[in-house]
Each structure stands twice: as C-alpha cells, then as structure tokens.
Amino acid sequence: MTWEIVIGIETHVQLQTESKIFSTASTAFGAAPNSQASFVDCALPGTLPVMNRKAVECAIKFGLAVNAGDSKNIARRSVFARKNYFYPDLPKGYQLSQMELPVVTGGSVTIQVDGKDKVVTLTRAHLEEDAGKSLHEGLDTPGVSGIDLNRAGTPLLEVVTEPDMRSAAEAVAYAKALHGIVTWIGICDGNMQEGSFRCDANVSVRREGEALGTRCEIKNLNSFRFMERAINYEVRRQIEVIGDGGRVAQQTRLYDADRNETRAMRSKEDAMDYRYFPCPDLLPLVITEDDIEKVSASMVASPQTMQARFQASYGLSEYDAKLLTVDRVTARYFEDVVSAGAETKLAANWINGELAAMLNRHDMDIAQRPVSAGSFSQLLQRIMDGSVSSKSARDLLGLMWAGEHQGDVDALIKAHGLTQMADVSAIEKIVDDVIAANEKSVVEFKSGKERALQSLVGQVMKATGGKANPTQVNTILREKLGAN
Amino acid sequence: MSEAYPTIASLAERIRTKQISATELAEDGLRRVADNAALNAFFPVSRDLTLAEAKAADVRIAAGETSPLLGIPIAHKDIFVTCGWPTTAGSKMLEGYISPFDATVVEKLKAAGVVSLGKLNCDEFAMGSSNENSAFGAVKNPWDRSRIPGGSSGGSAAAVAAGIVPATTGTDTGGSLRQPAAMCGITAIKPTYGRVSRYGMVAFASSLDQAGSMAHTAQDCALLLDAMAGSDERDSTSLNSEKANASIWRAFSANIASKHPLNKGFENLRIGVPKEWMTYAGDLEGTRTDGIHMDVAVAIHHALDVFTNHGATLVDIPLPRTALSIPAYYVIASAEASSNLSRFDGVRYGHRAAEYTDLNSMIFNSRTEGFGHEVKRRILTGAYVLSHGYFDAYYLQAQRVRRLIAEDFQAAFEHCDLIMGPVAPTTAWKIGEKSKNPTAMYLEDIFTLGVSLAGLPGMSIPCGFGLNNMPVGLQIIGNYFDEAKMLADAHRFQQLTDWHQQHPGVKS
Numbered sequence: 003m004t005w006e007i008v009i010g011i012e013t014h015v016q017l018q019t020e021s022k023i024f025s026t027a028s029t030a031f032g033a034a035p036n037s038q039a040s041f042v043d044c045a046l047p048g049t050l051p052v053m054n055r056k057a058v059e060c061a062i063k064f065g066l067a068v069n070a071g072d073s074k075n076i077a078r079r080s081v082f083a084r085k086n087y088f089y090p091d092l093p094k095g096y097q098l099s100q101m102e103l104p105v106v107t108g109g110s111v112t113i114q115v116d117g118k119d120k121v122v123t124l125t126r127a128h129l130e131e132d133a134g135k136s137l138h139e140g141l142d143t144p145g146v147s148g149i150d151l152n153r154a155g156t157p158l159l160e161v162v163t164e165p166d167m168r169s170a171a172e173a174v175a176y177a178k179a180l181h182g183i184v185t186w187i188g189i190c191d192g193n194m195q196e197g198s199f200r201c202d203a204n205v206s207v208r209r210e211g212e213a214l215g216t217r218c219e220i221k222n223l224n225s226f227r228f229m230e231r232a233i234n235y236e237v238r239r240q241i242e243v244i245g246d247g248g249r250v251a252q253q254t255r256l257y258d259a260d261r262n263e264t265r266a267m268r269s270k271e272d273a274m275d276y277r278y279f280p281c282p283d284l285l286p287l288v289i290t291e292d293d294i295e296k297v298s299a300s301m302v303a304s305p306q307t308m309q310a311r312f313q314a315s316y317g318l319s320e321y322d323a324k325l326l327t328v329d330r331v332t333a334r335y336f337e338d339v340v341s342a343g344a345e346t347k348l349a350a351n352w353i354n355g356e357l358a359a360m361l362n363r364h365d366m367d368i369a370q371r372p373v374s375a376g377s378f379s380q381l382l383q384r385i386m387d388g389s390v391s392s393k394s395a396r397d398l399l400g401l402m403w404a405g406e407h408q409g410d411v412d413a414l415i416k417a418h419g420l421t422q423m424a425d426v427s428a429i430e431k432i433v434d435d436v437i438a439a440n441e442k443s444v445v446e447f448k449s450g451k452e453r454a455l456q457s458l459v460g461q462v463m464k465a466t467g468g469k470a471n472p473t474q475v476n477t478i479l480r481e482k483l484g485a486n
Numbered sequence: 487m488s489e490a491y492p493t494i495a496s497l498a499e500r501i502r503t504k505q506i507s508a509t510e511l512a513e514d515g516l517r518r519v520a521d522n523a524a525l526n527a528f529f530p531v532s533r534d535l536t537l538a539e540a541k542a543a544d545v546r547i548a549a550g551e552t553s554p555l556l557g558i559p560i561a562h563k564d565i566f567v568t569c570g571w572p573t574t575a576g577s578k579m580l581e582g583y584i585s586p587f588d589a590t591v592v593e594k595l596k597a598a599g600v601v602s603l604g605k606l607n608c609d610e611f612a613m614g615s616s617n618e619n620s621a622f623g624a625v626k627n628p629w630d631r632s633r634i635p636g637g638s639s640g641g642s643a644a645a646v647a648a649g650i651v652p653a654t655t656g657t658d659t660g661g662s663l664r665q666p667a668a669m670c671g672i673t674a675i676k677p678t679y680g681r682v683s684r685y686g687m688v689a690f691a692s693s694l695d696q697a698g699s700m701a702h703t704a705q706d707c708a709l710l711l712d713a714m715a716g717s718d719e720r721d722s723t724s725l726n727s728e729k730a731n732a733s734i735w736r737a738f739s740a741n742i743a744s745k746h747p748l749n750k751g752f753e754n755l756r757i758g759v760p761k762e763w764m765t766y767a768g769d770l771e772g773t774r775t776d777g778i779h780m781d782v783a784v785a786i787h788h789a790l791d792v793f794t795n796h797g798a799t800l801v802d803i804p805l806p807r808t809a810l811s812i813p814a815y816y817v818i819a820s821a822e823a824s825s826n827l828s829r830f831d832g833v834r835y836g837h838r839a840a841e842y843t844d845l846n847s848m849i850f851n852s853r854t855e856g857f858g859h860e861v862k863r864r865i866l867t868g869a870y871v872l873s874h875g876y877f878d879a880y881y882l883q884a885q886r887v888r889r890l891i892a893e894d895f896q897a898a899f900e901h902c903d904l905i906m907g908p909v910a911p912t913t914a915w916k917i918g919e920k921s922k923n924p925t926a927m928y929l930e931d932i933f934t935l936g937v938s939l940a941g942l943p944g945m946s947i948p949c950g951f952g953l954n955n956m957p958v959g960l961q962i963i964g965n966y967f968d969e970a971k972m973l974a975d976a977h978r979f980q981q982l983t984d985w986h987q988q989h990p991g992v993k994s
Contacts, residue, residue, distance in 0.1 A: 046585065
C-alpha cells in the first residue's frame, strides 16, 4: 500500500527591525532579562501600541519577493486583531496578530527536489507580536518561575503554506528556500538557534487517492535536521496508528530532539476560544502604492537577477554565478572582493573553492568568516601580480584565518618568506640542475611525452620550496629543452 | 479664604494681579479637600507633591509667565496614571499602584502650569453611572449627600460642585463626564473621539473612551480642554489633522467675540431636538424608567426657550435607533473591556492573591479578589459576546448598529447645527436605589450612549432643577470637531442664565 504524506508549514520569521512592532524598545538578542521591556511591552495600565512602519516594510518586501515583484497580493488595508488568552509571559492578556485580513495573501516559493522544480503555494503571511519567555530554571529561588519580557513585542511575520509538500525532504527544501528568501531580502537574520526562524509542520498521511487525513502540528523545529527527523518520526507514528486500525487524533505535538520523537502537547478538544476581535487601539494598517514603490525601489535584486548580472558583467560561468548568489552575504562578499581590485574569475574560483572549503572545515557560515573582503582581495592580487604562487596563497589564507598579523597579506608574505622567486637567473640555475639530474624525463619529453615536462616542473617547484612561478618555470624549461 | 466656588477665570485673574500665589491656592485647595472629606470625592492627597507643583508654578509666575492655567488647582480622575499619586482606577486590583509615567493629559496640564491636588474617586475602571462601583466607597452628591453624584466621573463632578477645585479632568465612555456633570449641576465636555490622547488612561473601552474637562462654566471647560487636546504619537487613535489640532480656545474666543448673546446671540442657530428623547415616558414616582421624567423634560424645555428667545430655531430630528444604543453600547464596551482588563492578572503589578496553588489559580484568585461585581459582570458579558458562535450575532451586529447610529446623527446634522436634549432621564437618585438593578442603571445612559458610539462631542450644562431639587443638565451635541461652537453657545447660554452659578451651599 502506498501512503501519501501531506505537509504544510507555518514559519515564524522574526523581522530584523531595531525596535519592537508596537513599542520603541530594542529587539537585540541576549540582553539581561527585562532590560528591553518598555512600559508598553510590560502592558502597564494606560499604555497603547503604535505600529512600527519598519515591520510593515519588511512585510511589503516579503510580499514582493514571493510574488515575483508583483504587489497585487499585498493588502492595501489589513487589520490587527486581539487573540485573547491568559499566560504569564503574555503581558496584555492578548496577542496582537492579523487574523481575518493579513498583510500578504498568496504567493509562492519554488523549491528543488531531486533536481526538479516544485512550486509551494503560500496561503498567507501576517504580522504579529511575539510573547515573552517564562524561565523555570536557573533562578535563585527554588519553586519560582521568572518572566523575561525582552522578546515580548518582537515583530514576527508568520508565513503559512498550503499543504503542498509530500515528504520531509520537500518540507526541508521549502524551509531552506524560505530561509534563503527572508535572509536574501534582509528582513530576517535567519538565526535558528536564537529563534529568528521557527517552523511548525502540519503533518498528515493518507492512502493514495483518499481524502486528507487528520493532521498533527509539530512545534519546536529549530533546525532543518530536526525538521526532517521530526516529520519522518511523525509520519511513521501516524502510519502505525492507522495500520493498527486506530485513528490519528488532531493534536499539537512537541519534537524532542534528544529522544528523536514527537510528544502530544494538547489535543483539539483543549483548543482555546481566543475570542478574536479587531484591536480598537490600532487603526487598520494601510499600505499605499507609494509605500510599495518606495520599498520596491530599495529592494535588492532577486538571486536570479543577480546571477544573470554576475554572468553578464563579470563573465562568470552559470555554475560560479549560481554559487555566488546562493545568499546575500556571499554575493556581497564577491562584489566587495572584486571592487577592491581582484580579477573576477579568480575571485569566483577562490570564493567558491578555497574559501568555501575553509568555511566547511571550520563548520562556519560565510557571515562568520574571519577574513575581510579587503584582505581576501589583497591576497588574490598578490597571485595576479605574481608575488605569490597559488600554493603559497593557500597557506597564506590559513594564516590569515588564524588572524596572524591581523590578516595583513604583505606582512604575512614577508614574515613567512613566501615571496615567489622573481630572480630569473636563480630559477635558471635550478632548472639546469633538475635537467641534469632527470635525464630520463628529458628524453621522454623530447620524444613527445608532454607529461614528462610536468614532472620536471614539479621537481623545480620542489627545489624552490614552491616559491617559483610555475608558468615561468614552464617557459624556462621549454626554452632550455629547445621545445620553443 | 475666598470665593466658595471659584472659577479658573476668577483665580487666574487673582494670580495675574498678584493677589494670591499658586502655593496659597494649593494650601487653600488642600484645606477644601479635607473639609469635604465626607463626600469621598478625593483619594488621599500628597501635600508634598501638590506644594512642589505649586512652588514650580510660582517660580514660573515670578519669571513673568502668564499662561491662563498657571497656578490653577485642579484634580484628576483616578483613571489617568500619574507618577506621583497612586493610580487605582477605583479598583482594589490596582490598590497602591504607582505608574512610572504620567498620562499625556496629566503631562500636558502640568506643562500648562496647573497644580494637581490629587486623584478623584470614580467607578471601578470607569464602569458605572452612580459612582457606587468604586472599591473605595461611593461618592456623595454635594447637593444631597444621600444621593449619587452620577458616574463614572463622580468624584470629578462632586469636587467641582462642592467648590473644592474650579475644574477637574474626567473620562467619558458612555456618558461618564456628561451624566455626573448633570447630576451635580456643573458643566462638562467630552470632545470628539481622538481629540484628546488616551495614552495613560486606564482603558475601559478603547473605541469609546475619551477624556474631557469639568468646571462651573463653559469658558473654563474650553480653557482646560484646550490644554488637554492635541495629537499624540503614543496613541494611534488620536487624530492628527489640521482640524483636530486647531486650538479650541482660540476658536472659542473668536466665536464668542463674533456674537453677543443679548444681540440675537443665537440667530441662525438651528437646534435639533430628538423627538424620541423628549417624549415623556417616566412618571413622577419614577416607577417607569424607560424615558425622560417630567421634571427633567420641563427644565429642558425652559432651556430651549432661552435659545429660541434669542434667535435660535428648533428642528425636530429623528434619532430612531436611540433605544438600540443601549444594547449596542453594552456589547461593544463590554467586549473591549473584557480584553482590556486581561492584563490585570497579578503577574507584573496590581493585586496578587495571597493564596494559590498553580499558575491558573494565581490568575483566577487574583482577578476574583481584585475585581468588583460590576467589572466582573462586564468582563463576563464581553467574553460571552466575543466567543465562538456568538461573535457575529452580538459583536458584529452591535458594530452594524453603531454605524447606523452614527449615520442617524449625520443625517440629523443636515438639518441642524447642534442637537440638544436631556443628559439623563432623571436627576440624581438615592445611593443604593438602583444598585440592585443593573438594567435600570443602564437605562439611565440612554441619551448619552449614542453620542459616544458615534464618537461625537457632547456637553452637559446646568439648566434647572428637578422636583427633588437636584440639578438637571442640558446635553449639547455637536458634529465632529465642533467643540468650540458648542462651548461658545453654552457660554452665551450661561451669560443669559445663572444655573451654573447655583451651588449646593448657596442655592438662591
């Protein structure tokens, strides 16, 4: 029997605004508890919410990004409702969120699975405020819980998909694609550890051709890896339940990464009546054509557009251009390296090759790279002007990575004696020695074996400690062997 | 030390001519508060805070500043948060709560140089029409201490009526400025919704709450309201347009200068009188409560005569949905209140129950102990009308009715400049008389609720007395932003009559 898996994803995208969605308090992560909670965030009597237009701009950017620049899916008038429930970290006793009229309706995200494109349709994206945090551990007094309201009022864009995904792999591909979009357009820092990008998955299974099964919502998926595991676990669980003749109960389930399982949090029967109604403290959120135009003009080009530009203006291959536009930090890094004087193809090769390898080795993100675009460009320029060999440059990158000499390329070259041999007579002497010592290779080359020359070049390079310019060595060897 | 019932205008003149200092006025005011303690209008004063404000005013006066409110003693309804005095909103829930910031209204009046004598008793969270719902005891009407002063700004009205302060601030959600002003024989104005910032007002029903002023005269009300009004970026519903930010005082002054009351002062003034309001439906014994009582109707007719005798014409206008304003109001106001009062959970501030076993019981016990009966009734009503399956039938329906009521007023303003009628069907009743019957109490608000639902400005001015010798108030309703016009015509009325100069102790 074939089972079909049906998945829809809800993502809370924390918007990168300096202040909160309805107050002027800072949104910076990691401050001392309650040091970033204003009177409004604490819901003191008499306080009122005031819309942060920066959060609205983020929503507009998102609306444009998931509709190929078309603004038709951005609501010109949307409404904040109050979602009423009691919880100690919900200071007002209600959350401000868009219910009936969200700021963005529709749109789509294209994902690649097994080399094929698939379009995931978005249901909606709406603005809302985050709640605070309850702290049950690490407090001085036992048996006492603390409330930290620093996060209360942080702007979120909740992005909801249609149940379009058919496997955990597709769900992860979607989450990664969405992550790529929101970080590319600069509305979210994408930091999943800090909770800036949080996914919930709605999972159900059905026998092929049957109506949609009962879904369970899995919460707390704070990494792509966990998402895949959690969904796979949940799918197995649901198939087992049905296989045993049971019925899946509609539940909210929590993923426990340590035990790799999902556990029931609450069932549909416990569902609260949130008594939604339009918030009378806020006017409807109005977005004008002018607002959209301004945001649109300030938006970075799409990855596809940028890739095309990289190919056209820098003469890069499709492969290189695609890798360089995988995220905005990489793209900007490339352009910074080039504008600082590095040759475009060399820069592309080194960013996609050496730099990527280094990042991988250190399990780092490009955003965390310790080498500035300026230094990296300087290094490439030393290759270009023949000061260092590629091999030495690789070693230099390692030294720069370690922060030696504050990453100053020229200082490092000097300190480690990595300057390429520029003295032709010195190289000629070594070449003579190598020819004398490798008679066999010389004979082979003269009889037409090109590969034998490479062996000789290698010998020379070895003798110079890698400081000679291989192209130059090649030329001298050919001259001496009368091949030119 | 001076007049028993001073006005802002008279005190400002004495300050200007250096006959009295702000500090002397503050001392005098604090004495008056103590002398009238039996009214229960004031919450505990803070001599130090008041005298510090007075001293600051005296410094400004000495420096030559002559703003009209500089050094004038006033007091705030305890719905406005203040950093100095505790803010309770008349509730045990907030007993002892001190706000870390001042309400915009308080801040603006402070900047204008007023000296606050403290905070005024009110119905708990401004919910009530008699001031009997205060957790700190009922306020008594200075005209007859066995009677209610009206509500919810009962302390504000009683303090002015008793001559403790020349003016006070108050708030009006469904009549809470106009009705107590009528019951206490003083003048009050609730401006257009959005004209005064709600920032720092403990919220009852956000779409209806609006601050305003109370005083003996329309002129004083204009002066105080002018200093309170203006857009505020901390309140998204405060209006920010040329019209909304125009000076009420300047427009009022220009208006009264343009026409003298004795010289056909009301010529060209078309007064709309709602047929439905003036139909006598009560009786002398008050056994019927669904309409205006005869003694009130008589006083209103006499007041209208004053206008027509000086050139005004009366126009019959229909306000057919007046009766619907009661259910519409109680659905919307309760819905908003149920949500607005959710923040009082005992977690961050306010009352927390001494005993609880878990999170839920902490919130449950704190709210059960902290809220009074009427507040709980409205929270339950509000939660009910918002709940799944009832939302459309109650909340949405009430919003539709609200729109229709607003349209009725706009249709009426096609035919008239101001609308006039009673503020309340009756004069002040005995304390305890209606507290067992919430429906009878709600019916008292029948003439004020529609104005609040429509967001229109409304006034109450003294216009006579009922059979029980209690004051009657004339309600004046203007179109949006017509505060200056309403105040100017009320001022002209007060130049032609002396109802506003009748006081509890010296009734002529």
